[in-house]
Amino acid sequence: MISQLFPRTTWIAILMLAGVGMLMPVFNLSFPDGHPLHISSYVLGIVAKFMCYALAALALDLVWGYTDILSLGHGVFFALGAYAHGMYLMRAIGHDGVYQSDLPDFMVFLDWKTYPWYWAMTDSFLYCMALVILVPGILAFVFGFFAFRSRIKGVYFSIITQAMTYAFMLLFFRNDTGFGGNNGFTDFKRLLGFSLTAPATKAVLFLMTLCCLVSALVLCRWIVTSKLGRVLQGVRDSESRLMFIGYNPLWFKLFVWTLSAVLCSIAGALYVPQVGIINPSEMSPANSIEMVIWAAVGGRGTLLGPIIGAFTVNGLKSWFTAAFPDLWLYALGLLFIIVTLFMQQGILGVLAKLKKATEVA
Structure with a gap:
């Protein structure tokens, strides 16, 4: 039963927060600027971006928190999903680009004469959505198969995951790969015929992101509370003992690793039309490390914790980069040190301890 996935109080909190999220685009569309209940498009965009980050953090926690597979390369899956969707968005620009060509502006600028073969059919939205699932999924499956079969761990x-994302970043920085080089994809105009700058389109994208985040949370929670989830936790706690009683950890690890990559890719696909740009810097190892920090700050192995961590860290980042732009990296490092030394269970762990202390008192 879905009601058994979380305690009753947790379900109430999730539904209340989801309800608030659903009201945000309504207030954005229903009330004019200056009205006390109006929520600006800027705030709506920031929250939508944070929800994409939260989905990526949730995907990472599924493998790190429950199978002890620490990935420092999830940024590549996030970026590949964004690039797959971005290919459709670039084709949807049509002749509205600077050069008014059949080709995207960056291809005209680089003197491309025709689309490369891997751009075939990218004018189809459904095809590109299939790429969002298949490309990161196949990459994760092949990479994971050889890594897990070779018993590479820890x-x-x-x-090697960090090396993978760094290699992809260098590849996508090249102008001859057909992905825009250093500048990547930008200047998107429309999605499925609807203007991306229209408030109604932004509202729909916001609600889609919210639905995907809540659905992914429920899916991940269902997995970790099932028999499959107990096997995954067995992989985390004692893989050798699991093998001794007759389980082959390879396929369990491969399943959760591939699913995590696909969820992270979906986060990237939702991210790109709302932020309006995707470039190879999203594949930088630093971005993947930040995902680990989100999960650690919120509470590794809790699913809800990484979502809280993503909002908390990125909220602090937005404030710090505006108020103290030169100090953010120092603050981020200090935050990770504090969590490692004094808050190993993250924010949710601290809240649980406070609740227990209150009950005892």
């Missing part, structure tokens, strides 16, 4: 696995 810090060694983290290092």
